[in-house]
Every structure is written in C-alpha cells, then in structure tokens.
Amino acid sequence: MSKSIIQLIKQGEGLTTEFKRTIDSPYKIAKTIVSFANTAGGNLLIGVADNAALLGVESELKELQKLEKALGELIEKKLLIRVKSAQLDGKKIMLIEVDESPEKPHYAINEKAERIIYIRVKDKSLPIPRLLLYGEGDADTGKILASRHVKTLITYLKETDSVNAKVFSKIINISEKRAERMLQDLAAKQILLKISRGKPETFSLKWAE
Structure with missing residues (x-):
C-alpha cells in the first residue's frame, strides 16, 4: 500500500522521493521518472518546494500535458505510472508513483535527442557513466x-x-x-x-x- 502524500512530504527527499514546485519541462520529468524506474521505484510530488513547503500547482492540466509528452515521446521502453492528487491546506498537490521496472534499463531522451540511462543516487537522478567505446574512461x-x-x-x-x-x-x-x-x-x-x-x-x- 502506498504511503500517503502527507507521510511522503514529512519523510523528505531521498532515494525514492523527490519534490518539484512544478514540472519544468517534459525532458526533466522524463529523466526523473526513468531514474526511479531504473533503480528502486519512487514518488514524485509536484507542488512541493525542496524544503517541503506546500506551494500547490496552478493548473493540474498543464502539469499532466507535460507529463503526457514525457511518457509518450521521451521515455524508451514505455513506462506506466500512477498519478494522484490531493488538497492539502487548500493547495493542490500531485503525486506521481513510479514502480521499479522489470524491463529496465529505460532511456530518457534529452534536448539533443540523445538516449541516456539515468539512475537514482541518494536524492539525485544521475546519468550512468558513459563508458563509450570512444576511449572515454580510464x-x-x-x-x-x-x-x-x-x-x-x-x-x-x-x-x-x-x-x-x-x-x-x-x-x-x-x-x-x-x-x-x-x-x-x-x-x-x-x-x-x-x-x-x-x-x-x-x-x-x-x-x-
């Protein structure tokens, strides 16, 4: 059973929890979703500041449109997520739940159309070290x-x-x-x-x- 939104906010950011004031761009949200799916799953709370202050989302529809673009166009292999929302202190907070994927690794496509694997390290979504066959690495x-x-x-x-x-x-x-x-x-x-x-x-x- 998933934790309540209030519990998640109290717990703070970490390996499986991230706060965002808003979905800045479909590219950034694709990166976060992929990193959760490639690691241990996670919860993304929209309308919450880094310090856990409740800001709320202005338009749930706008956030969902950016989310739809990320899921439909910027993530390979496709992922299913769950989206919930709740009113806390009169503010609309959205919760995006991502399960650890049995089909990992998943790629997020960035603004340069590059396919990159992201994983979760502590409270950050980080790209895998790119040990390409181009002499990179030691x-x-x-x-x-x-x-x-x-x-x-x-x-x-x-x-x-x-x-x-x-x-x-x-x-x-x-x-x-x-x-x-x-x-x-x-x-x-x-x-x-x-x-x-x-x-x-x-x-x-x-x-x-």
Whole structure:
C-alpha cells in the first residue's frame, strides 16, 4: 500500500522521493521518472518546494500535458505510472508513483535527442557513466573494452537487451562460474548494469549510444 502524500512530504527527499514546485519541462520529468524506474521505484510530488513547503500547482492540466509528452515521446521502453492528487491546506498537490521496472534499463531522451540511462543516487537522478567505446574512461577500462571476450559480449548486448552467466559462458565457451565472475567484475567497473536481483542475475549495457 502506498504511503500517503502527507507521510511522503514529512519523510523528505531521498532515494525514492523527490519534490518539484512544478514540472519544468517534459525532458526533466522524463529523466526523473526513468531514474526511479531504473533503480528502486519512487514518488514524485509536484507542488512541493525542496524544503517541503506546500506551494500547490496552478493548473493540474498543464502539469499532466507535460507529463503526457514525457511518457509518450521521451521515455524508451514505455513506462506506466500512477498519478494522484490531493488538497492539502487548500493547495493542490500531485503525486506521481513510479514502480521499479522489470524491463529496465529505460532511456530518457534529452534536448539533443540523445538516449541516456539515468539512475537514482541518494536524492539525485544521475546519468550512468558513459563508458563509450570512444576511449572515454580510464586506461584500465580501455583495456577491458578492447579484450576479445568483452567485445563479443558488447556486440551481443547491442542486439539483445540482456545476458546472464549461462548464456555468456556458451557465447565465449568458458565455464559458467568464470562467466559469472566476469559479468560481476564488469558491473563493478560500471561497464554493465545489473538488472535483476533474482537468480540467474541478468546484466545489460550501462551506456547510451
């Protein structure tokens, strides 16, 4: 059962809660929604200041129009959210509930039409480190990306959304245990994104092209 709007405001901003005075732009809201879906889910309260003061929204319709554009045009793969509203101290507060997605990673499209994966870190929505194959990142990362097994894995993940140790071990003909260690190591080095907590663990690429 979801927490009440009052409880969420009292709790303050954090990993799963963010306050916004208003939806500044569809791009910014897409980023926040994606970061919640890619991490642990979350609640976005519109009409609330950073210090938890209740400001209210002037027009619920205007906020919903920006939200609709974000969901319809600026988020890949599509996400379903829940929108609620309540009157608190005579002010209209909107609550957007986002579940952790079983289909992550999701991308937010920015003003430059770039597809970027965002995750939630503490109370911020941050882009994944973009360890692209363009020599970004440190020398150690460069070496890893240049290795034959990792190149094979990256090629596979560009065509398929995710991989687990069993599949990876068959692709490069090594033991499943060794494949598991390699995948965990690549996730620790911010090259892969761990996308499932269950067994078998699955991984996807951790950058946007």
